[in-house]
Amino acid sequence: MRLLLDLGNTRLKWAFEEGHGRWQAQGAAAWNEDMALLASTWRALPAPAAAFGASVVDAEREQAVAAQVRALFGREVAWLRTPASACGVRNAYPEPGRLGVDRFLAMVAARAAGVGDCVLVGVGTALTLDALEADGRHLGGLIAPGPRLMQQALLGATAQVRPRNDGVLVDAADNTSDAVVSGCWQAAAALVERFVARMAPRFGGAPALRLDGGDAAGLLPLLGLPATVVEHGVLHGLAVWAQAQSGSSATP
Template sequence: MSVSKSTNSKPYILVVDAGNTSIKWSVFLGDDIVWRGRDKDIDTQCFDIKSVYFASVRGREANQILLDSIQDRYKKAVCTLLDVRSHACNVINAYDEPYRLGIDRWLGVLYAYHRYQSNVVIIDAGTAVKIDVIDKNGKHLGGYIAPGGRLMEQALTSNTGRIRFSEDDMEDIDGLPKNTGQAVRLGCREMMFGFVERVLRDYPNSVFLFTGGDGEYLMKQLDVDGFFDPDIVLKGAKLLGDERVIM
């Protein structure tokens, strides 16, 4: 969505999700996302931002550079830094050292419990597959981090010199793999499927919430009765930011 001019009467909030390789931007009006983008997409937008909620997995120096650029762009905006604590938004963190839980996982947990108020299993399928479990009382029980299918594939091929294949090898897959490329890719995929299936089987009376670039694909491949939402980290950031501002 493109905005041609600022609207001073509307309290737009900019949520920043700064990952190691890219920055995700989203603009909220109330609880609705009215614009989203990555990296330099923000340069074309003219929202009159009143508040900035900032979540990042980057180091202190990189964060400061990014914060300075945001403050320079939105000089009147109030910036709230989001971090991981022992509890927030009616959720208790499972970690003895809360700050060691990734901010992206924490924000997803906060939103998932807020949205469903139930036992929830979050499956975030991207480069890594991250799973977090929350009970109906808002207690984060912990979770797992495992490599995604492509990451396993890269680890296998980079550490095994004789495994070489091209994308052409992935054509005409029917039944068991019949060449090395198919054997590697489908084998890694099956390991990922098995990992997720095992965890879901351990928590049957739960809402299954999928997210991440491969989340919807994974949900469909496993034929899971669940929900897909690509924006749980952004929505969790908005939720936590609102709480921090009120406090």
């Protein structure tokens, strides 16, 4: 049994993995929630033989999670820092550690799943896009604000843009609320479509498009391209990496 941890900007996602990608339990907790509730959930589960983590948050939160794992299970968390290559994926960044570990692990998961040439899109606080060839070569990517962060940035930087309600998605809005929501979400969709179009010649054809993250399902219907929503790509990639560290197909 392994404990897998994905420390994202908004939430901590976790899974207890039995081996071969099978999860006994999984869940998530927002950073503003009571972590004691998470501890009570973990306490009811079998103690893992090892713990592995991927993090894009600050050291303080990493240390707090590691301390909880240590207190509950007596295990140290093995944190993955983005490498130049691992699990068949070759990082395009000349400074490998500058690539977010979440992006790297999403590529590891896609490679392990045999997806082939693909564009991977993380739709969360940030909108991340990465191009991955079938042989595992990373062609690079882009980062932009996620659609909700775009909205927050717009409202924070303007004096007159003040929506009266949450707004709905439309092609052309006749009120500020709908205009803000629709503009930000359509901007995200347009960036994804443009990136796929720019990468297609380098792939020699249309790549598979995979969306992951908390807002992936919301972006999917706005795209004019076929796409698949995947869940917990970072955790699945982390499971592949953890398995490689064990050097065996058996789970302790």
